[in-house]
Amino acid sequence: MRISELSRRSGVPAATIKYYRREGLLPEGRALNPTAVEYGEEHIQRLRLIRSLIQLGGLSVARTREVLDAVDRPLDAFETLGVVHHALPVPSADKNAKGIKDDDGPDGAVDEAVSGEGAAASVDALIETMGWRISDASPHRPALAESLAALSRLGSAYTADDLIPYARLATSTADLDFAQLDGIEDRIALAERAVVLTALFEPVVRLLRRLAQEDANHRRHHRRACVRGEHPAE
Amino acid sequence: MRISELSRRSGVPAATIKYYRREGLLPEGRALNPTAVEYGEEHIQRLRLIRSLIQLGGLSVARTREVLDAVDRPLDAFETLGVVHHALPVPSADKNAKGIKDDDGPDGAVDEAVSGEGAAASVDALIETMGWRISDASPHRPALAESLAALSRLGSAYTADDLIPYARLATSTADLDFAQLDGIEDRIALAERAVVLTALFEPVVRLLRRLAQEDANHRRHHRRACVRGEHPAE
Numbered sequence: 001m002r003i004s005e006l007s008r009r010s011g012v013p014a015a016t017i018k019y020y021r022r023e024g025l026l027p028e029g030r031a032l033n034p035t036a037v038e039y040g041e042e043h044i045q046r047l048r049l050i051r052s053l054i055q056l057g058g059l060s061v062a063r064t065r066e067v068l069d070a071v072d073r074p075l076d077a078f079e080t081l082g083v084v085h086h087a088l089p090v091p092s093a094d095k096n097a098k099g100i101k102d103d104d105g106p107d108g109a110v111d112e113a114v115s116g117e118g119a120a121a122s123v124d125a126l127i128e129t130m131g132w133r134i135s136d137a138s139p140h141r142p143a144l145a146e147s148l149a150a151l152s153r154l155g156s157a158y159t160a161d162d163l164i165p166y167a168r169l170a171t172s173t174a175d176l177d178f179a180q181l182d183g184i185e186d187r188i189a190l191a192e193r194a195v196v197l198t199a200l201f202e203p204v205v206r207l208l209r210r211l212a213q214e215d216a217n218h219r220r221h222h223r224r225a226c227v228r229g230e231h232p233a234e
Numbered sequence: 235m236r237i238s239e240l241s242r243r244s245g246v247p248a249a250t251i252k253y254y255r256r257e258g259l260l261p262e263g264r265a266l267n268p269t270a271v272e273y274g275e276e277h278i279q280r281l282r283l284i285r286s287l288i289q290l291g292g293l294s295v296a297r298t299r300e301v302l303d304a305v306d307r308p309l310d311a312f313e314t315l316g317v318v319h320h321a322l323p324v325p326s327a328d329k330n331a332k333g334i335k336d337d338d339g340p341d342g343a344v345d346e347a348v349s350g351e352g353a354a355a356s357v358d359a360l361i362e363t364m365g366w367r368i369s370d371a372s373p374h375r376p377a378l379a380e381s382l383a384a385l386s387r388l389g390s391a392y393t394a395d396d397l398i399p400y401a402r403l404a405t406s407t408a409d410l411d412f413a414q415l416d417g418i419e420d421r422i423a424l425a426e427r428a429v430v431l432t433a434l435f436e437p438v439v440r441l442l443r444r445l446a447q448e449d450a451n452h453r454r455h456h457r458r459a460c461v462r463g464e465h466p467a468e
Contacts (some may be wrong), residue, residue, distance in 0.1 A: 090444075121356065138445070141445075166442055170445070173443050174450040180448070202327055204378065207325055211401075215405070221310075
């Protein structure tokens with residue numbers, strides 16, 4: 001197909017396709033003559049992945065190239081997913097939150113156990129207790145430690161044990177996530193799907209938690225009213 | 235205490251305290267004389283909540299005033315939490331993601347069931363099946379519908395049934411969240427805690443899911459190797 005059809009079928013403007021080619025993200029097509037290039041199905045698939053990484057995943061062109069290089073190497077699905085998973089933006093609290101410190105304690109003293117080092121140790125202990133296999137290079141280790149340190153600066157210190165019930169539910173959620181990848185054998189399709197799931201399905205999981213929280217507030221209210229001998233309106 | 239001590243103990247700069255007073259977020263202190271004002275413990279508590287809403291929650295001054303007005307009304311803990319919960323920023327996919335449309339299908343046709351209306355119906359069906367009590371005014375209803383519509387435009391349509399296993403895990407997570415609020419009876423402290431939990435603990439939950447996904451990738455890899463009769467290195 002020509003670039004116009006490639007653009008139409010991939011939903012990516014021709015100018016953007018040319019830009020991706022110049023940046024080395026998209027392989028060249030087959031030159032028919034000095035002014036016409038023929039593209040194939042592999043270009044459509046590749047464009048879908050590029051678009052997912054850049055538009056959905058929010059990756060830079062340089063980071064996208066790294067992921068594509070990994071996808072092009074003869075890696076298995078396991079390694080491909082690992083590369084994509086570590087390349088995606090890491091969840092974190094709003095930047096504003098990081099500057100907040102709880103100075104309302106005795107002379108602003110911060111418990112040793114809740115400092116940055118303490119938080120990193122909690123993360124290691126949690127991973128150990130859960131028996132999780134997590135690469136030392138995982139960006140999610142320091143990010144979790146940072147979130148825990150921010151919480152403890154605000155007076156909410158969590159130990160590894162406090163987080164175990166949440167970690168167990170996270171394991172169950174991750175199993176559901178991987179069930180969604182079952183049956184996808186092609187590595188490029190797998191990488192694209194992983195990006196879509198992380199970028200678009202993560203908000204779904206967060207919103208389900210918010211809805212469940214609203215319901216939990218109702219249930220708690222009802223329970224307390226019953227304990228007090230009241231019968232709240234249904 | 236004078237404003238200098240209020241500033242030291244709350245961790246909020248004096249200029250910011252004065253700004254909050256001008257904006258009507260913080261009640262006036264007791265005037266000792268024309269140039270000196272005395273503040274009390276209630277001002278520290280109020281400042282903590284304001285700081286949480288604005289810095290952690292990312293709320294505007296106007297929205298913060300609405301939440302404070304609600305907290306000042308003689309609402310019970312249930313209603314206070316409800317107001318805070320709906321005022322906080324709603325999770326959503328990156329704005330870039332919303333513009334993406336999957337045109338690779340047959341002439342870009344979008345299945346009727348996956349359109350915006352279909353997605354809203356899926357959300358209603360999910361809430362109904364789960365027996366969740368969710369206000370019609372909840373901002374999380376349309377946000378979830380929007381996320382589902384975005385996913386289906388990219389070729390990943392989810393029915394209410396597909397989401398039930400995730401919704402069940404969300405219920406368990408919400409129960410853990412509410413256990414963290416147990417024992418807090420003061421409404422202002424409760425509101426502050428709810429903001430901290432949403433703003434800072436939500437990234438923790440997301441990061442635990444990412445870590446669990448990495449482990450799930452390992453387990454899936456191991457299982458597949460075993461099925462093939464291979465014995466991957468531990």
